Amino acid sequence: MELSKLGEFGLIHKIKQLSSRKTPGMVLGIGDDAAVLTIPSHALLLATTDMLIEGVHFDLAMTDFYSLGWKSAAANLSDIAAMGGRPRFCLTSIGIPPHIAVEQITEFYRGFDALLSKHKTMLAGGDTCSSLHDLNISVTLLGEVEQKRVVTRGNAKVGDRLFVTGTLGDSAAGLEILNNRTRTLRMKRKRSGHGSETSNVPSMFASLIEKHLRPIPRVDWGRGISHAGCATAMIDVSDGLSSDLSHICEQSSVGALIHAGKIPFSPSLLGAKNFLKRPPLDYALSGGEDYELLFTVQPAKIKKLRALKIPATEIGEITRARKLYIVNGMSNKKQLKPTGYNHFV
């Protein structure tokens, strides 16, 4: 259906229906000048926001709308996770160009709400408007965290050990596979006048693509780590390990050394390695969008971390010299430059 048939207020009504769970703390949701919310009096308020623009952050030839909604929620949930916080409420704005149909927007909000609901987080407001060229998404997530539990980027100390949850590089590898598939499909279409959407994707590829399209924000792990008081600093890996580690080091006025051989890779990434342009390490260091948690732990607290049974791998340590180094093998120590995504460059 064309959006012009539904109109702005029809669309808002549809979105409201899609996310109509009752949520404690939400005094007033969608439909007034502002949402009216409560945050427990003992908690601090967390607020984060992300903008996603068609052609820059995503390509509609490579994602379905459900996944796009899911990922938009994931990126913000991950930021709250990285503070050790609990996500609570969400405001989502969407600028819709003429080529988008009502069903696609509905799918976006279905995917968005599917992930929010897993984390008992509620859509509390937003904005819907038209746009001339690109689909535009802006998500603001509000969360809460106990005063003693907040984990920033700025408190890593020399001697702390560096940990990362899950595995790294999958998302960037998945993006490369998607890029190749889309290019091949376009070439086929050009040659034959039409192209088949179905192609045989090896299962390891499918798993990498899934990690790119529908990442899992580590909200429960972030809560566990902050509750146990294990981490001195934490960040989510959204720009690539090298860039995100550099943020921790800058904010904490320290340096770091990581061991390339300790960086955790998934069986899928290792299995797909011969089909990819670059070695797994490159995707981990500069790929981004893994949404894993990178955090620092005092040596005395490592036992406590292990007791949480969170899949976290020790990959290095915090050093006095304010530079980043990577050790590959026994003696090959190189300075590591932040090589994650940088807008405008």
Next chain:
Amino acid sequence: MELSKLGEFGLIHKIKQLSSRKTPGMVLGIGDDAAVLTIPSHALLLATTDMLIEGVHFDLAMTDFYSLGWKSAAANLSDIAAMGGRPRFCLTSIGIPPHIAVEQITEFYRGFDALLSKHKTMLAGGDTCSSLHDLNISVTLLGEVEQKRVVTRGNAKVGDRLFVTGTLGDSAAGLEILNNRTRTLRMKRKRSGHGSETSNVPSMFASLIEKHLRPIPRVDWGRGISHAGCATAMIDVSDGLSSDLSHICEQSSVGALIHAGKIPFSPSLLGAKNFLKRPPLDYALSGGEDYELLFTVQPAKIKKLRALKIPATEIGEITRARKLYIVNGMSNKKQLKPTGYNHFV
């Protein structure tokens, strides 16, 4: 300067410098995964968001960047005002296309922060990214309001009187004048190869243009009205009187009757009337972007409202029949349809 010379993190640093006031309640601002904020334990949290897209909400041929920043802040401050709230913190995302220079973005944030600072509101975070075609702005404003003082759209009662602050229609008239000027300038440029930016603008036109480009959100008036407990329902006039009144009536399950002759117009709008395409009433009913406050008051509370010395005009009343009517002159009663801006239609 081109943004590519500064890079994403250089730009973030610049923005941070532009708004570096100390603010009570801001534990952690720009530079971590999320802002860490406090809201007084006796207060409710207010959250509102607006998206502004080039070519839809604004035309860079008609606004300077300082005004664009100012207006982006105003639209959101106005929403907090309409809840009777106090604005506190702001998150601002900006998607920047290649044709925009660093100086223009800096001007945007200067104008933005100039208005925020008037209301002791602090930029606490955001996102900066590139965009392919259009300049994209998304603003989320967080505020607070005492539990007893929150004013929604949903509590207007039959017999309540309808008030509006300031004057209506100026902004839409200002936009029309700007449109005409821009068109004339473009035609001149086409004919002569260049056009002069300076044109003699009568002062009444300048005042209307100013109201369009740099509207004043009625934050203090909204606080005064909510503190005195005068209003049963309130909304800001952002879509035009007819549309915004219809929102109050829908949410409150009532109707309304307004007297055309009572709608307040500025001397500038009345003075410019012979140069405009439509009568002042049209701009008030369907123009929008006036950012005045429209609210309902129990007859017994009108004295209390008057004591506040807020320039508010009684323009009608709330009725049982769930329709909107407008009376023009002695006997001319017509049904009023919401004719404000509707995206996608």
